[in-house]
Amino acid sequence: MALGKDYATQECSIARALEVVGERWTLLVIRDALYGVRRYNDFLGHLGIPRAVLAARLQTLTAEGILEKRRYQESPPRDEYVITDRGIALWPTVRSLGLWGREHFSETQLRVFRHATCGTELGPYGECSVCGTVVPVPDVEMVPGPGLDPDPADPISRALLKPKRLLEPIAIETDSAKPVAADPV
Numbered sequence: 001m002a003l004g005k006d007y008a009t010q011e012c013s014i015a016r017a018l019e020v021v022g023e024r025w026t027l028l029v030i031r032d033a034l035y036g037v038r039r040y041n042d043f044l045g046h047l048g049i050p051r052a053v054l055a056a057r058l059q060t061l062t063a064e065g066i067l068e069k070r071r072y073q074e075s076p077p078r079d080e081y082v083i084t085d086r087g088i089a090l091w092p093t094v095r096s097l098g099l100w101g102r103e104h105f106s107e108t109q110l111r112v113f114r115h116a117t118c119g120t121e122l123g124p125y126g127e128c129s130v131c132g133t134v135v136p137v138p139d140v141e142m143v144p145g146p147g148l149d150p151d152p153a154d155p156i157s158r159a160l161l162k163p164k165r166l167l168e169p170i171a172i173e174t175d176s177a178k179p180v181a182a183d184p185v
């Protein structure tokens with residue numbers, strides 16, 4: 001019997017949330033969308049996720065209003081997936097999971113998140129201690145941390161070597177010599 005994704009006996013908002021974001025890969029897709037990844041091939045290359053799984057996750061996240069499908073090219077038709085306010089609201093969850101993972105599994109810090117306007121590294125609750133405020137997601141700047149591979153193979157990882165704000169779309173220079181796979185979603 002296949003494992004269901006709902007928790008029929010649980011009346012709990014955590015269980016309800018996990019029905020939406022608790023499947024394998026889902027939070028990593030959301031993480032990338034927060035970083036500014038929008039296109040199918042960019043998620044694919046950066047995550048190394050199986051195509052069918054990515055297609056299924058994008059479909060669920062779109063249906064749940066966490067990503068919004070937007071057409072960016074008519075011929076041939078191509079859509080990108082832009083994170084919505086409902087998805088952006090998951091930023092504290094994604095960040096807390098990262099901090100927890102680092103603390104309990106001694107992971108090296110790959111990225112540093114700071115307040116873009118003053119350069120202060122965010123505290124554990126997403127706060128800027130200098131400005132005395134919780135930093136809004138568009139004002140969070142990500143910069144490479146000490147554990148980040150300085151010469152990664154995929155173009156999204158390369159783009160993320162430069163400091164950038166969250167949500168700001170990542171622009172990958174298109175290489176016309178490379179065939180682009182059709183978007184199956």
Ligand SMILES: [Zn+2]
Nearest residue numbers: 115118128131
């Ligand atoms: Zn600040």
